[in-house]
Amino acid sequence: MPNESLVIEGLTYSYGKDLPPALSELSATIRPGIVTGLVGPDGAGKTTLMRLMTALLLPSSGHLTVFGLDTRSNASQLHEIIGYMPQKFGLYEDLSVIQNLRLYADLRNVTTVDRKQVFARLLDFTGLEPFQKRLAGRLSGGMKQKLGLACALIRKPRLLLLDEPSVGVDPVSRRELWRMVQELVDEETAVIWSTAYLDEAELCQDVLLLDNGQLMFSGPPKDLTERVAGRCFQIQGISNNRRQVLSTALQQDEVQDGIVQGQNVRMVLRAGHNQPALSVLDAGVEARLTPVAPRFEDAYIDALGGGPGGISALATAMTPLPDDQEVTVEADGLTKRFGNFTAAENVSFAIRRGEIFGLLGPNGAGKSTTFKMMCGLLRPSSGTGRVVGLDLQKAPGKARSRLGYMAQKFSLYGDLSARQNLVFFSGVYGLTGMQQKETVTRMIDIFGLQPHLTDSAKDLPLGFKQRLALACSVMHEPAVLFLDEPTSGVDPLTRREFWTHINGLVEHGVTVLVTTHFMDEAEYCDRIGLIYRGQMIATGPPDELKSRTRSPQMPDPTLEEAFISLLQQWDASHEEKA
C-alpha cells in the first residue's frame, strides 16, 4: 500500500499569461487514510488546486500524480477513482433526491444490479431516506450538501475532494457532514476537505495552508499551533466594557492579536513579550489573565505577522448617535406564513441602543425570514417590526433611511468602480452636493480605498470588497446596522478588521443585528437569539447560553456545543408533549 495518494511537485498554475499565478511552486504530498484540510481565505487558490487534482485544469508547470496517475496523461483513468464535490454541487434542483441519485449513477455507469443497494446505503448514510421524493431545490442547505456528497460517493472513490462543503451550512449539519466524511476514510481512501474556516482545519489530521497561491504550511495542525503555545490568554471577569478592553489591549506592543469571546477577551502575545499589565487595560478590579490552550487560528494569524490594530478609523470619524432611545430595534410577535407553512411564528425581541444581537439557527429554521422581516424585505403576516421606533410597514422610507444593510455576498455593483459604488449608494441615501463629496472622500480615506478607486468592484481583492461593502452601508451614518452573514468565506484577518469597525460603531451607539453560522462571530454578540422551527427558543448572552447547557459530560461547553444541545433539549421536550 503506498503511503502517498497524491504527490504535488513544483506545481504552478496561471489563468492567463499576464495574470499573476493562482498557484506558484507548490510541492506537497497527501496521505491516504486521513482527512487533509485545504485551508486558506477565498481567492487563495483552493478551488484551483482542486480542479488541478481532478485534471479539469492542467498545470502550467510541475506535476500532479494521483495514485501513480499523472493528471496530464491519465485523465480518464483518474476520473474513475476520483469523487469530486464542487462548491455548488451540480444537483438538478427540479429533480427529486432519488432522481438525482439515479442520474449520477447512470453517469457513473453504476448498473441496475447493485444500484439499489448503493442507493439504500447512501440514503441511510446521509439520513435522506425519508426525503427521497423531495425536489433537490426544496432541501435545506445542509441536506443539499449531504445529497451532493451521496452523489459523489456513488462509486466509492479512492480520492474524495470536497470543495468548501460547509459554506452556508449550520453547525448541526456541519457536524453530521464531518462525521460522515470521517466514516468514509479508510486505508485506501484519501479525503481532501477545503475550507476557509480554521476551526474546521484544526479537526483535520493534516493541513495544507494556502495564502495567495503560496503554500504557507503543510503538516499536522498542532505543529503550527504549538508555535503560539504559552502565548494565549483570556482576560476573564471583565467588569468594564469588554470591547474597549479589546481595543486598548490591541494597542499594546505586547499584544499581537485579540478577539471578543463572550464576556471575555482572548489575546495572543508577541513572541518574547511579557503579559501586559491589567491596570493598563482598564478591565475592572476582578479581571484576571488566564492562560488558555492555543488554537490553529491564533497560529495562523501569528504566521501572518499579527492582526490589525484595535482602533476603527470609521468609528472615530463618526459623530456619536444621540442617546435618546433605549430600544432601537424591536420585533413584536412577528409571524410569517407561506401558504400552509409557518416560517416564523410569534418571534419577539428588543435590542437596546449600542447592542450587538445575533440571530442563530439551523438552515431553514426561520432565521433569514425573521431577518428579512426586520429589514423590511418581507411583509410579516402578523406582528410588527420597528426600527428606531418607526414601523417598517407604515413608514418604510423613513425607517430604511435609518438602517444600514450588508449582505453575505457584498451586494456591490460589480461593473461600477469602487468610487462609483460609493457615489451611488450615498446618492440613494439622499446625500447631495458637498456633503456627498465629503462623505465619499472620508470613506476612501478611512478604508484605504485609494489604490483601487477606478477598479471595477468585481475585480477588487476580497478584503477590499468587504471594506467597500461596509463603507457603502454606513455612509449615511445609520442608527441600526443589519448584517447577514457578513464575513462568510472571509479570511480571519479581514474578519478581525471588520469586527474592529463594528465594535467601534457600537461604542458610538449603533445597534447591530447580525445573522451568522460561525461561532467566532457569535461570540462578539452581546446577546444571541436562537431560532429553531420558526420560533425563538432561547435568548441570552453567549456565556449564559453556555452555562445553561453545562452538564457533567460537558463541563465547559463551547458555544457550538451549547447551540446543539439547546436544539436537542427543545426537540426532546416537544416530543414528550407530542
Place this chain on the structure above:
Amino acid sequence: MFNRIRALIIKELLALLRDKKSRMVLIVPPLIQLFIFSFAATQEVKNQTLAVLNLDHGQPALNLEQDFTAARTFSGVIRLQRPEEIPAVINEQQAIAVLWIPQDFSRNLERGQAAPVSFILDGRKTNAAQIVQGYAVRIINNYRDKLAGKGQQSGINIVARNWFNPNLDFRWYTLPSLVCILTTVIGLIVTGLSVAREREMGTFEQLLVSPLHPLEILVGKALPALLVAMIEGALIVLIGVSLLQVPFNGSLPLLFASMGVFLLAIIGVGLFVSSLSMTQQQAVLGAFMFLVPATILSGFASPIENMPHWLQTISYANPLRYFMTIVRGIFLKDVPATVVWAQTWPMAIIACVTLSIATWLFKKRME
C-alpha cells in the same frame, strides 16, 4: 427624490456601459441585424432564370421574347425546344417560370384574333412567383401598348406607378420597420434583464432596504432604458438615411415624440417580465415570448389585413402595430401630426396599462 432617481439612472447607465461585454451586446447585434435585414431579407426578386419555349418564328413572337429576356428581373435564360421539356425545368428549379409562345401566336395577332401565351410559374416559391407574375403582366401590357402604337388594335392602357417608393426599393420598406423592431428589442432587453441581473447579483435586496420607494426604483429602471433605446433608434435612423440612402421625408420631432410613447409601452412590458423572472435566462425567454408574436402581428412581414379577424382584433393591443405605421408614414410620406396622433394615443393607453401592471406586480413581488 430627484437626486435618488438621478443616482439610480447614472448607476444603471454605468452598469450598462462600463462593462465591455454589455456595451458590445448593446451595439453590435442591432447593427448586424440592421445590415442583414436590409440586405438579405429583401423581398425583391432579382437574378432569376427564365425558360423560354418559343415555337413561333414570326417577328412579333421574337419581340415579345426579347422584352422578357431583356427585363432586369431575369438574368439567365434557358431556351427550350419542346413542351415536354417544361416539367423538368420547373421541377429541378432551373427556372422560376416558363414563357411558352405557341406556334400560331404571330398569325393570330396579324388576324387581329386573341393571341394567348402561357406563363408557367413555380408555385412552391409562392412569394417570388407572385412577384414575377406581376412583372410578366407589366411586360405583356407594355408589349400590347407598343402594338397599339403601331395602329394594330388598341388595348387598355394601364400605367402602374408606385407612390412613395417609385422603384419599389425594398430597403425603403425594411428600414423603417427595423427602426421599430430594433428599438423594441433594446427597450425590452435592457429593462427585462436589469432587475433579473440585480436579483442574481444580490444587489436588488440592497436597493430594497434603502429608502428608495418601489416607484422610484421603477422609474430608475425605465428612464435609462428609454434613453438607451432612443439613442439606438436615432443611430439606426442615421445609418439608414446616410449609409443605406433611405429617404426621410417627415418630421424628426414627431418621430422621436411617438418613439418615446411607444418605448414607454414596451418598457412596461419589459418591467413586467422583469418582475416575474428570477434569473436573466427567464427574463430573456420572457422577452422573446412577447417579441416574436408582437413582431408578426405588427404587419412587418405580412399585412395585418390578411390575418384572420380575431387576430386583427388582438393586434390592436400591440404597440408595434401603431408605431410601425407611424415610422413608415414619417419616413416615406411625411404624414401630418394629426395622423401621427391618431396612432399615438392608442400607444399611450397601452403604455399606461403595461406600466401600471408592471408597478403593481413589482410591488406585489416584493412581499
